[in-house]
Amino acid sequence: MTFQTQLRIPGPTPLPERVVRSMNRPMIDHRGPEFAAILAEVTAGAKRVFKTKNDLLLLTSSGTGGLESAVANLVSPGDEVVVALCGNFGERFAALASAYGADVVRLEFEWGQPVDAGDLEVILQRHPKARVVLLTHNETSTGLTNPLRELAQTARSAERLVVVDGVSSISSIDIETDAWGIDVAVSGSQKGWMAPPGLALVSVSERAWVQQAKARSPRFYFDWKEAKTWADKGMTPFTPAVPVAFALQEGLRMLEEEGLANVYERHARLARATQAALQALGFQLFAQDGYRSNTVTSALPPAGLDVAALRKLLDTKYGVVIAGGQAK
Numbered sequence: 001m002t003f004q005t006q007l008r009i010p011g012p013t014p015l016p017e018r019v020v021r022s023m024n025r026p027m028i029d030h031r032g033p034e035f036a037a038i039l040a041e042v043t044a045g046a047k048r049v050f051k052t053k054n055d056l057l058l059l060t061s062s063g064t065g066g067l068e069s070a071v072a073n074l075v076s077p078g079d080e081v082v083v084a085l086c087g088n089f090g091e092r093f094a095a096l097a098s099a100y101g102a103d104v105v106r107l108e109f110e111w112g113q114p115v116d117a118g119d120l121e122v123i124l125q126r127h128p129k130a131r132v133v134l135l136t137h138n139e140t141s142t143g144l145t146n147p148l149r150e151l152a153q154t155a156r157s158a159e160r161l162v163v164v165d166g167v168s169s170i171s172s173i174d175i176e177t178d179a180w181g182i183d184v185a186v187s188g189s190q191k192g193w194m195a196p197p198g199l200a201l202v203s204v205s206e207r208a209w210v211q212q213a214k215a216r217s218p219r220f221y222f223d224w225k226e227a228k229t230w231a232d233k234g235m236t237p238f239t240p241a242v243p244v245a246f247a248l249q250e251g252l253r254m255l256e257e258e259g260l261a262n263v264y265e266r267h268a269r270l271a272r273a274t275q276a277a278l279q280a281l282g283f284q285l286f287a288q289d290g291y292r293s294n295t296v297t298s299a300l301p302p303a304g305l306d307v308a309a310l311r312k313l314l315d316t317k318y319g320v321v322i323a324g325g326q327a328k
Contacts, residue, residue, distance in 0.1 A: 036234025063167035063188025066200030077101030088141035143298030156181035
């Protein structure tokens with residue numbers, strides 16, 4: 001049997017033919033005017049998706065690299081940092097902060113349950129010196145979307161810097177970076193942007209720049225100041241993932257042609273269909289009702305079902321690749 005593999009994993013996601021074709025071109029000079037024009041178009045388009053007028057930096061890395069850049073540029077060793085977590089990627093954010101010497105204050109919730117804004121308010125009152133709050137918008141490991149607007153506004157009202165992991169949400173689930181008071185938002189090219197892995201997109205507010213100038217963590221490759229200095233010249237400080245930039249340019253054009261409202265509704269419609277189908281087959285949806293993600297669906301199998309065998313069957317017989325559970 002011959003077939004084209006159908007990726008149905010959280011990421012990388014399948015590439016539209018237009019995006020694949022956009023990369024089928026000769027390499028260009030990343031210090032030349034052609035790349036500068038691509039960088040300008042991608043940056044402007046990404047800002048429209050982020051809904052921000054803040055600086056937007058393009059870093060050659062995975063989404064995790066973008067998250068590390070936020071910690072490296074905003075946190076000094078010994079700083080208290082509040083991390084709200086309800087899944088594996090919240091744990092990763094906490095681990096990043098710990099690796100840079102932060103005193104991590106963990107606001108933990110059961111996996112599959114959303115972060116509560118009231119609890120966040122309480123912990124911020126208890127830790128007035130914690131300047132930075134790390135939030136996960138879409139917790140990929142559990143298929144849950146946190147109430148980001150309420151969480152961000154709670155942290156902002158307490159005069160804290162709001163840093164958001166939007167790797168598996170931005171471009172697929174609505175976000176209003178400026179209106180919600182988000183200081184730093186991070187995404188990755190391999191999700192809803194319809195491009196291969198390799199580029200992180202990071203929006204940085206004026207408040208975040210002030211904090212960046214004060215932070216004393218060591219940084220080199222992920223130094224935002226260097227990234228902005230070079231971006232202002234139409235370049236990146238180091239060799240970028242040029243073919244991924246080609247793809248991201250085309251993916252953004254496709255998003256704008258469809259219209260963001262239509263993109264978000266399409267994801268929501270497909271999520272509802274997927275969830276209903278799984279429930280009809282006897283699966284139990286893992287995330288709390290009302291907070292289930294429109295980009296990632298997580299479910300517990302019926303009793304007696306061999307998930308490993310099911311995944312192997314889907315792959316070898318039908319060419320469909322799905323992901324297993326994470327961490328727990």
